Amino acid sequence: MTIIANNQDRNICQTCGTRYAGNVPEICTICADDRQYVLPTGQKWISYDEVKTGRSIRFNHLLSNLYDLRITPPFAIGQKAHLICTPGGNLLWDCIPFIDEPTVAFIKSLGGLKGIAISHPHYYSLMAVWADIFDCPIYLHEGDKQWIMDESPKIELWQGQKKVLWDGMEIIHTAGHFPGSTVLHVPGIGINGSLFVGDSLYVAVDRKFISMMYSYPNAIPLPQKAILQISDRVSPLKFDAMYGAFEWQNIENGAREMFTRSVSRYLEIFK
Ligand SMILES: [Zn+2]
Ligand SMILES: [Zn+2]
Numbered sequence: 001m002t003i004i005a006n007n008q009d010r011n012i013c014q015t016c017g018t019r020y021a022g023n024v025p026e027i028c029t030i031c032a033d034d035r036q037y038v039l040p041t042g043q044k045w046i047s048y049d050e051v052k053t054g055r056s057i058r059f060n061h062l063l064s065n066l067y068d069l070r071i072t073p074p075f076a077i078g079q080k081a082h083l084i085c086t087p088g089g090n091l092l093w094d095c096i097p098f099i100d101e102p103t104v105a106f107i108k109s110l111g112g113l114k115g116i117a118i119s120h121p122h123y124y125s126l127m128a129v130w131a132d133i134f135d136c137p138i139y140l141h142e143g144d145k146q147w148i149m150d151e152s153p154k155i156e157l158w159q160g161q162k163k164v165l166w167d168g169m170e171i172i173h174t175a176g177h178f179p180g181s182t183v184l185h186v187p188g189i190g191i192n193g194s195l196f197v198g199d200s201l202y203v204a205v206d207r208k209f210i211s212m213m214y215s216y217p218n219a220i221p222l223p224q225k226a227i228l229q230i231s232d233r234v235s236p237l238k239f240d241a242m243y244g245a246f247e248w249q250n251i252e253n254g255a256r257e258m259f260t261r262s263v264s265r266y267l268e269i270f271k
Helices: 048-052 101-109 127-134 142-147 224-234 255-270
Strands: 010-013 045-047 056-063 066-072 080-086 089-093 115-117 138-141 155-158 162-164 170-173 182-186 194-198 213-215 241-244
Touching: 045 048, 056 101, 080 182, 115 127, 127 138, 127 155, 138 142, 138 170, 142 155, 170 224, 224 255, 241 255
Parallel strands: 089 115, 115 138, 138 155, 194 241
Antiparallel strands: 010 045, 056 066, 066 080, 080 089, 162 170, 170 182, 182 194
């Protein structure tokens, strides 16, 4: 099975893992943006053949209906994706810049993918390849249209504050980190519902608070109105668990209290 065509073209950014379908610029557009960075050693482009050498995907079975997927050894910014299995079909939340045959076979054994939803451009990675393999749509918020580097007929741009999926799942537009940043609300996972947040919300290392920033690596804060908008859109959701960008950001319970106390702390600082 051929996973990817033209796999020797150097069209994947080694720093962020984004694949470019058209012309490859001198510097990756996503890394040149002030939310990201170009390494001091300079821009490096890498082919899919080079990415795949020695790599595989590790699945963590977090709950009966939830897995996370991570590339090992790590590549790019260590993106993590989640596979959410509900009666109406499986959803991949966020995407990773690699896919291999065992991963395709495993996901197909669970019924394949009904859709891919992505929180923001730092996870666009290899989304077009994943969507082709599973013949499913990719749901992206239109606010981030300019960051699509790998155009695909599978991409479905949506507008507004939320996109309703199936089995009660909804993608919620929060903005903040990116104009089109989103979170995913899944009522059927966890005791009181779960929020999948990418880094639209960033669980702090102390696991007591949540950070909301324009750029995490470059420590660029958000203005008060952005924090208030995130609060307005997340507060009505029923959730107790939260799954973030990294392993230590999985909060099995108490996530709502973390969120509420974090918004209050921001509002204190803005006073
Ligand atoms: Zn990049
Ligand atoms: Zn990000």
